[in-house]
Amino acid sequence: MPVHPLKFEPIFKPKIWGGRALERLLDKRLPPGEAIGESWEVADLESGQSVVAAGPSRGRTLSQMVAAWGADLTGRASLADGRFPLLIKFLDARQPLSIQVHPGPRTCAQRGTSRDLKHEAWYVIEAEPNAVIYRGTRPGVTREQLAAAGPTRAVVDLLNAAPTKADQCVYCPAGTLHALGGGLVVAEVQTPSDVTYRLYDWERVRPAADAGMHVAECLEVMEWNEPDPRHTARSHVGGLFTTVTRLARCDAFAIEKVRFVERMEQDIPYAELVIWIVLDGRGAVLHRGGEATPFSRGDVVVLPAALSGGRVRTETACVWLEVTIPVASDLAGYDRPSAEALRAPPATPGVVPLRVEQREVRGDRAD
Structure with missing residues (x-):
């Protein structure tokens, strides 16, 4: 299958x-x-x-x-x-x-x-x-x-x-x-x-x-690490139709918040396990020659690593959390951003700080 x-x-x-x-x-x-x-x-x-x-x-x-x-x-x-x-x-x-x-x-x-x-x-x-x-x-x-x-x-x-x-x-x-x-x-x-x-x-x-x-x-x-009481620093990457906000990252998972405008379609470019926690909006994941898996507010969608040729299509403006699992080589590539880049409190101990990187976020309008 x-x-x-x-x-x-x-x-x-x-x-x-x-x-x-x-x-x-x-x-x-x-x-x-x-x-x-x-x-x-x-x-x-x-x-x-x-x-x-x-x-x-x-x-x-x-x-x-x-x-x-x-x-x-x-x-x-x-x-x-x-x-x-x-x-x-x-x-x-x-x-x-x-x-x-x-x-x-x-x-x-x-x-x-x-x-x-x-x-x-x-x-x-x-x-x-x-x-x-x-x-x-x-x-x-x-x-x-x-x-x-x-x-x-x-x-x-x-x-x-x-x-x-x-x-x-x-x-x-x-x-x-x-x-x-x-x-x-x-x-x-x-x-x-x-x-x-x-x-x-x-x-x-x-x-x-x-x-x-x-x-x-x-x-x-108990581990006596006394974590910073302030909340985790974040960074943003904006595009024409999409905004990605990086929320947290540790050795077990990474979390980003993704916003898509309405009636937009874009390739799903991953070759890794991805989980979407849908907070708002409606859309569908298109796969296997046009079959669709619909999603809406409150849904959680697991995208397998070997899913190929998938696309996401939004009916309304959508917001979801995108959860991935870093591997050691991914974590090693992240350096602490400058204070000017983040303008936020230091990252919580135990979270690998994030480097702001441009990522393809344009997509196509599905008018």
């Missing part, structure tokens, strides 16, 4: 902190009467396995597609212990998430596995006034202070709380103590792990199966 674009059925996860905003903002058909905190869009985990929603591969799982297509799907990107290398979600944090941490590189090296490693980045779709993201500890905070504070409200005073608004992108390396504050809807890009240790949960009472704090585990796996 020739490779083709993939769209998956969303996996909805009820959460005590969730809400219903994914219906309003992303056209998700949520199950009635439940507070939905997460919509897993591309997942290859035991706790969530994506199923192809339409097309020739309808009904097959992402794990089956990885086995069937191999490098034709993932290209040069390495699998994560045999799994698809990324996990893509939408999150509706109506209330704040627990103060938590995921195992970092040091812990995973000690455990002899990368399965628990979870680097993540959030693109903020909507933020209520005064919304914040907690990320890392304040300068000078010690392990002893955290141990004495957890699991109580005193933990919050030891964290960096960065004011947050829509259209910001925040990178959080594995091992960093963090939480989304309440009143945020985000798209999340992460490495495929679902291992979480909680330090504080805002005095909430959870169901027994989801209860409990993990103070000792949090203190054990």
